[in-house]
Amino acid sequence: MKGDGKVSFIQRIKNVFKSIRNSFKRFPVTIAVSTTLVIMLIVLSERISYLAQDSRANLERVNMIIALGIPLSLCIKLIYERKNNFNKIHEILGYILGFGILVIYYFFLLKDFSMVSRTRYIGVSLFLYLAFVYIPWVGRKEDFEFYIIKVSSSFFLTVIYSLVLYIGISAIFFTIDQLFDINILGKYYYYMFLIVAGIFAPSLFLAHIPQIDYDFKNYEYPKSLKILLLYIVVPLIAIYSIILYAYFAKVIITKNWPSGLVSHLVLWYSVLSVVVIFFITPILKKNKWASRFKFWFPKLIIPILIMMFVSMGIRIKAYGITENRYFALILGLWVFGIMIYLIFTKKLNNIIIPISLSIIALNAVVGPLSSYSISRWSQNKRLKSILIRNNMLKDNKIINESEDVSIDDKSEISMVLKYFENNYSLEDIKYLPQDFKTDDMVSV
DSSP states (O other): OHHHHHHHHHHHHHHHHHHHHHHHHHSHHHHHHHHHHHHHHHHHHHHTTTSOHHHHHHHHHHHHHHHHHHHHHHHHHHHHHHOTTOOHHHHHHHHHHHHHHHHHHHHHTOSSOSHHHHHHHHHHHHHHHHHHHHGGGTTOOSOHHHHHHHHHHHHHHHHHHHHHHHHHHHHHHHHHHHHHOOOOOHHHHHHHHHHIIIIIHHHHHHHTSOOTTOOOTTOOOOHHHHHHIIIIIHHHHHHHHHHHHHHHHHHHHHTOOOOHHHHHHHHHHHHHHHHHHHHHGGGTTTOHHHHHHHHHHHHHHHHHHHHHHHHHHHHHHHHOOOHHHHHHHHHHHHHHHHHHHHHHOSSOOTTHHHHHHHHHHHHHHSSTTSHHHHHHHHHHHHHHHHHHHTTOEETTEEOOOOOOOOHHHHHHHHHHHHHHHHHSOGGGOTTSOTTOOGGGTTTO
C-alpha cells in the first residue's frame, strides 16, 4: 500500500509537470508574456532606488501594459482555436495586431496614473478576462455552465497548489537562513512569489482549460458545489432578502431614505445572486429547491432593486453623477436587466450574462457614453444650475455681481471645482475664464 501511495504521489507530480508542458504548447505567447512581466517586475524592484521618478513611472506603465497583454493574448488564441479555416500565419498576424493595440494603449490611454487611467485600465482588463471566459462558447447553446465550473475549479486548484508551493519554498529559505546564517534578503521571498504567481500559476491554470471541442455530456455536477450553493449560500441570500424587505418597509413608513452604503449592499448582494443562479442552472430540472429559487428570486428582488434606484436617484439629483455613482447605477441596471431576462425567458442561455457584463464594462470606460463623459456633463450641469440660481451666469460666462450666495452653494461650487481639478482639468468646466486657477476663486 505504501508503495502504491508513493507511486500515486510521484505520478501526480508527473501529471502536474505534463500539464504544464502542454500549456506551454497551447498558450506559448501568454506564458511568455507572463514570464516577461515577472522579469520586468524583478528589474523594477532591483533598479527602483536608482531610477528617476519619471523613469520609474514609465517602467510601471510598461509593466501594466505587459499585464494587459496576458488576457489579450488569451483572447486571440481562443479566437483562432475556434476558426479552423485560419492557419498559423493568421494567428501570428493576430498577435502582431494585439501588440499594436497595446502600444497604442500605452501612448494614448495610459499616459499617467490618474483616476481616469486607472479605472479605464480596470474596465478594459475586466472586459478582456470576461471575453476569455465566453469566447470558446459563443455559438454553442449548452453546457456553458459546466465549462465555467471546470475553469473555476482549475483556478481554485491553481491557487491552492501555488500557495502550498510558495509556503514550502519560503519555509526552506527561512530554515536555511536561520540554520546557516546566510541572511537571505526579504526581496528574494518577493521574487519567488512573482515566479510562482507569474509563471507556475498561469501555466498550471491554463493546462486545465478545456479544449474548444471538449464534450461535457458525461460531466458530473460537483457535489461540494451543490451543497455550498443550495444549502449554504441560497439560505443566506433568502435571509438577507427578508432583512432588506424589512428595512425598506421601515424606509417607506419613516420616509427616511437610505444612504449610499445601503445601495451598495443591495447591489453586491444582487450580483452574487446572479452568480448563484448561473451556477445552479444545470440542476434546475433535477432539484426542486434550485428550481424554486430561480423561479421566485428574480421576481422578489425587483422591488428591492427599484428602491435602490430611488435611493441612487435622490443622491444623483442632489450631487450629480460621478464615476462611482455611474458604475453603481450601470451595474444596477445590468442586474435589473438580467433579472427581467430570467423572469421572462423560457430557455436560459447564460452566456448572455458575461457577454453583456463585458460590453457594459468596456462602455463604462471607453466612448461617448463612458463614465468620464457622463460625469463631466453632469457636474457641468450641476454647476450651471447653481450659478443660474444665484444670478451668476450671463451669456455662458460667470459674473460676480451676486453678494448673497449661500454657504451651501459656495461649498457646492468648491466641490465641483475640486472634482474637476482632481480628476480632469479645470479647462473642462465650460463657464470658467481661460487660465483659471483655484486661487482666482474670490475674484471670479
